[in-house]
Amino acid sequence: MSAITLKSVKKRYQKSLVVHGVDAEIEQGEFVVILGPSGCGKSTLLRMIAGLEDITEGEILIGGTVVNKLEPRERGCAMVFQNYALYPHMSVAQNIGYALKVAGMPRAERDGKVAKVAKSVSLEAYLDRKPGELSGGQRQRVAMARAMVREPKVFLFDEPFSNLDAKLRVAMRAEVRNLHRSLGVTSVFVTHDQTEAMTLADRLIIMNSGIVEQIGKPSEVYHRPASLFVADFIGSPAMNLVRGHFAQDGYFRHGKGGMIHLPTIAPALISQEVSIGVRPELVRRVSATAKGAIAAVVDYTEELGAARLIYADADGSRIISVDTATDALGTGMPIHFAIDPADLHVFSHDTGRRIELGEAQRAATQTRINA
Amino acid sequence: MIERSPIFDFITYAAMVLGMFLVLVPFWITLVAGSQSLQEVSQVPLNLWPSTHLLENIQAAWTRADLGPKMVNSFIVAVGVTLGKIVLAALSAFAIVFFNFRARMLCFWVIFITLMLPLEVRIVPTYSIAANALLPFQVILDTFGITGLVETLSGIRIGLEWNLLNSYTGLILPLVATATGTFLYRQFFMTIPDELVEASKMDGSGPMRFFFEVLLPLSRTNMLALATIMFVSSWNQYLWPLLITTDRANFGTVVMQLKALIPAQNGTPDWNVTMAGALIIMLPPLLVVALMQRWFVRGLISRDK
Amino acid sequence: MERRAFYRNGTLPWLLLAPQLLLVLVFFYWPTSQALYWAFTLEQAWGGGNTWVGFANFLAIFRDGQYWATVGRSAFYAICATGLSMAIALTLAMFVDRALKGTRIFQSVFVWPYAIAAPAAGVAFRFIFSPEAGLIGSINDIWPGIWSPATNGWHALGMVIVCHAWLGIGYNFIFFLAALQMIPKSITEAGAMDGARPFQRMLDLQLPLIAPTVFFLMIMNLISSFTDSFGLIDTMTEGGPIGATEVMVYNIYIDGFKGLDYSGAAAQSIVLMVLVIALTFVQFRWVEKRVHYS
Numbered sequence A: 001m002s003a004i005t006l007k008s009v010k011k012r013y014q015k016s017l018v019v020h021g022v023d024a025e026i027e028q029g030e031f032v033v034i035l036g037p038s039g040c041g042k043s044t045l046l047r048m049i050a051g052l053e054d055i056t057e058g059e060i061l062i063g064g065t066v067v068n069k070l071e072p073r074e075r076g077c078a079m080v081f082q083n084y085a086l087y088p089h090m091s092v093a094q095n096i097g098y099a100l101k102v103a104g105m106p107r108a109e110r111d112g113k114v115a116k117v118a119k120s121v122s123l124e125a126y127l128d129r130k131p132g133e134l135s136g137g138q139r140q141r142v143a144m145a146r147a148m149v150r151e152p153k154v155f156l157f158d159e160p161f162s163n164l165d166a167k168l169r170v171a172m173r174a175e176v177r178n179l180h181r182s183l184g185v186t187s188v189f190v191t192h193d194q195t196e197a198m199t200l201a202d203r204l205i206i207m208n209s210g211i212v213e214q215i216g217k218p219s220e221v222y223h224r225p226a227s228l229f230v231a232d233f234i235g236s237p238a239m240n241l242v243r244g245h246f247a248q249d250g251y252f253r254h255g256k257g258g259m260i261h262l263p264t265i266a267p268a269l270i271s272q273e274v275s276i277g278v279r280p281e282l283v284r285r286v287s288a289t290a291k292g293a294i295a296a297v298v299d300y301t302e303e304l305g306a307a308r309l310i311y312a313d314a315d316g317s318r319i320i321s322v323d324t325a326t327d328a329l330g331t332g333m334p335i336h337f338a339i340d341p342a343d344l345h346v347f348s349h350d351t352g353r354r355i356e357l358g359e360a361q362r363a364a365t366q367t368r369i370n371a
Numbered sequence B: 001m002i003e004r005s006p007i008f009d010f011i012t013y014a015a016m017v018l019g020m021f022l023v024l025v026p027f028w029i030t031l032v033a034g035s036q037s038l039q040e041v042s043q044v045p046l047n048l049w050p051s052t053h054l055l056e057n058i059q060a061a062w063t064r065a066d067l068g069p070k071m072v073n074s075f076i077v078a079v080g081v082t083l084g085k086i087v088l089a090a091l092s093a094f095a096i097v098f099f100n101f102r103a104r105m106l107c108f109w110v111i112f113i114t115l116m117l118p119l120e121v122r123i124v125p126t127y128s129i130a131a132n133a134l135l136p137f138q139v140i141l142d143t144f145g146i147t148g149l150v151e152t153l154s155g156i157r158i159g160l161e162w163n164l165l166n167s168y169t170g171l172i173l174p175l176v177a178t179a180t181g182t183f184l185y186r187q188f189f190m191t192i193p194d195e196l197v198e199a200s201k202m203d204g205s206g207p208m209r210f211f212f213e214v215l216l217p218l219s220r221t222n223m224l225a226l227a228t229i230m231f232v233s234s235w236n237q238y239l240w241p242l243l244i245t246t247d248r249a250n251f252g253t254v255v256m257q258l259k260a261l262i263p264a265q266n267g268t269p270d271w272n273v274t275m276a277g278a279l280i281i282m283l284p285p286l287l288v289v290a291l292m293q294r295w296f297v298r299g300l301i302s303r304d305k
Numbered sequence C: 001m002e003r004r005a006f007y008r009n010g011t012l013p014w015l016l017l018a019p020q021l022l023l024v025l026v027f028f029y030w031p032t033s034q035a036l037y038w039a040f041t042l043e044q045a046w047g048g049g050n051t052w053v054g055f056a057n058f059l060a061i062f063r064d065g066q067y068w069a070t071v072g073r074s075a076f077y078a079i080c081a082t083g084l085s086m087a088i089a090l091t092l093a094m095f096v097d098r099a100l101k102g103t104r105i106f107q108s109v110f111v112w113p114y115a116i117a118a119p120a121a122g123v124a125f126r127f128i129f130s131p132e133a134g135l136i137g138s139i140n141d142i143w144p145g146i147w148s149p150a151t152n153g154w155h156a157l158g159m160v161i162v163c164h165a166w167l168g169i170g171y172n173f174i175f176f177l178a179a180l181q182m183i184p185k186s187i188t189e190a191g192a193m194d195g196a197r198p199f200q201r202m203l204d205l206q207l208p209l210i211a212p213t214v215f216f217l218m219i220m221n222l223i224s225s226f227t228d229s230f231g232l233i234d235t236m237t238e239g240g241p242i243g244a245t246e247v248m249v250y251n252i253y254i255d256g257f258k259g260l261d262y263s264g265a266a267a268q269s270i271v272l273m274v275l276v277i278a279l280t281f282v283q284f285r286w287v288e289k290r291v292h293y294s
Helices: A042-050 A092-102 A107-120 A136-148 A166-183 A194-200 A218-223 A228-233 A359-370 B006-034 B054-064 B067-098 B104-115 B119-131 B135-143 B146-154 B168-176 B180-190 B194-202 B207-218 B220-235 B239-244 B254-261 B271-304 C012-039 C056-063 C065-096 C103-115 C118-129 C136-142 C153-182 C185-193 C198-209 C211-227 C230-236 C248-258 C262-287
Strands: A004-013 A016-026 A031-035 A057-062 A077-080 A154-158 A186-191 A203-208 A211-216 A240-246 A251-254 A259-261 A274-278 A294-303 A308-314 A317-323 A334-338 A345-348 C041-043 C050-052
Touching (some): A004 A042, A016 A042, A016 A211, A031 A194, A042 A057, A042 A154, A077 C185, A136 A166, A186 A194, A203 A228, A228 A274, A228 A345, A240 A317, A308 A334, B006 B271, B006 C065, B006 C153, B054 B067, B067 B168, B067 B220, B067 B254, B067 B271, B067 C012, B119 B135, B119 B168, B135 B146, B168 B220, B180 B220, B207 B220, B239 B254, B254 C230, C012 C041, C041 C262, C056 C262, C065 C248, C153 C211, C198 C211, C211 C248, C230 C248, C248 C262
Parallel strands (some): A031 A203, A154 A186
Antiparallel strands (some): A004 A057, A203 A211, A240 A251, A240 A274, A251 A259, A308 A317
């Protein structure tokens, strides 16, 4: 039985639909991250699971029970809010213990639990402080302790690290990961930060304008993006994407009129309007004479330290390549790339969905996903 | 948020309805009594539904309390105070917030201390100044021997006098002389980012240009709020107009006339006329508040915090 | 926040400030200092200026049992009117803040008393409470003479207090509601996630969080009860019966303008000023310790 089930969940504000029917299954003990650009409906979805927003249509089940009509306190979820939402007039201990107090737990038992949880997030020295006297990281810990103390069935995180600086964010990420490993509680985490999402998630739910684009493991999402949006959204530097069609002559003709020599991989695709994509790290530099070499001209390079990014122009379309060579490259210099057809992603122009190119490609991506 | 608390929701509505009842009863009674005949209004218990005599009662009240000219006076005073305050307060707040001069903080405090003591508390001495508003300056001249000097040199004795009794200026000026508006503007001006001032400086505009072309247009909401607050409070003034207008016939305001409308101890208890009068007297500020609610609520809150 | 983008100009700020400063000087500082002067001097019977009498005027009023009765009455009036008005306004604001359907209508109506002139409300309430008229007066038909504000001082005082409290509902409501709405929504949501029901959230979260506003309003209401009561008392009771509703402001008016005892009235004014300043000071001290949402 899944921990959380979403059955074509919709959310409408006045006239506008912000969540268009989401279906998903979240397994017991799984750490699921909902990722998407701002305004994609990810927070709304989380808040519907929490019971903070009404569900316009569809059903949400937690532990097999439909919770549509249940109040937040009846759902067994605990939530960490974006701005922490600590009670400013209560001490850290009171903040952590408030839910237990509401539940009518006797004082002594409560104090014991609060102390134990506070210890686990190293807050025991701050129990008497007010939230206003704490640093951002400490407030974050209080917010997590407050969620943990209730021993909930589900943890919900609503962009909890967005107010922290970059360094603290990395540290908190590790802490959340450890926490999840030791407690094993089903967790749903909302963020717009793809690094955060990739490192934390067992599985990702990628959303865009109220629609689920793809659900899958981080490596799946990266190596086998289900849609043009996912391909473009995930990965930095972003995937090389070119729109056009395959011609009979083995060339790919793109919008600007230029062409790239790409031996046709799927005859069925000929003259169909598609976008093709390839990850920059899979664009290899080759000599001019190599078989299937694509000729291009260097625009500029970006030094990353361990590697560099080459921004090149191949007959009017931009190609980015991750390059580890150290030779001097200047603007205007000719350069040649090769792309393994198995590394190519093709997306339908009409639907934006992925077009599978047959077994060879499937096998190649599967190896990468499993690696 | 999903919340099922039907009982508490019921309590909420019940409390709000009760509150509505509490708040509206005086208005309703005023309307009901104001629309009844003398006979109806003298009934015990009172019929709580309006009758048909509202217009004639208003007419009776209008003539009895001479409300025509008094309405005009009330409007002149309320509009005068409102305009005066909007202009003066904007100027002084501008000087205090955007200029760097030595006595800035001193001026700030000199003006803001006045928030502490309402007019009612210093009513006796303020009244005495109304007899001659220039007295402070006469005293200053006298103290420094300037009066004597001028007299020996030119033979003219300086006698400054400006009597404010029975005049619109007397009704208006003391009400303008408080810090309410200045404070409201100041609170708002403080939120204007420095960059805006700097940008306008880079564009080559001077302080007054900045004031008229940037600051005032931005302050429109605050002005509306201030206007509402000032209109209501000056329309509703009672004690000060009572003192400063000995010539009630020409300079009285409507609120002062309320007392004249109350039935005499042993006279006819024609409360219907009284209430009809009260109704039209409370109507203008009530309309202003009802229409301007959104703006003035914001202004009121930023004024006092 | 200190501003760094200033204009520098020698005369302009003074020109801008001049009208306000002149008005404040003439109508605030001069009268206030005049009040001090009068409070410490006594006017000669047949003209010839004032003579310095030190604290004699103050001693005279402080030795007067009547005056203390007035002060006590004013304090009672202030505390009752403040308590009543704030309790009603706070309750209404708490319920309106739940933002159930149709709340908007209630919200706008609750503000209305703010717009009403005290004397107008005074007249309306005088009729409502009139023993002869058919509202509260009706109970006299059942129990004759049970309600008689014209002869019973407590009845009269109670009537004025109720009217004052009613007048304050609008102002207090606006502030309470604004304070409640300033509480971040996520705090309420966190409370709901923690399992607290609406009523419990009111007591545990909302009430403590608006404590600064409660205190601020308490001071403002006390000051207004001490100073703004003239219009009500003059239209409702004229201080009667037998001085039972004579409060400090009314006393100042009677002594100063009816009795023409400027020195006595000035001394009373000074006492009232000190009281108001003290209350304001308490308010300022508290403001520094305010809770901040962070």
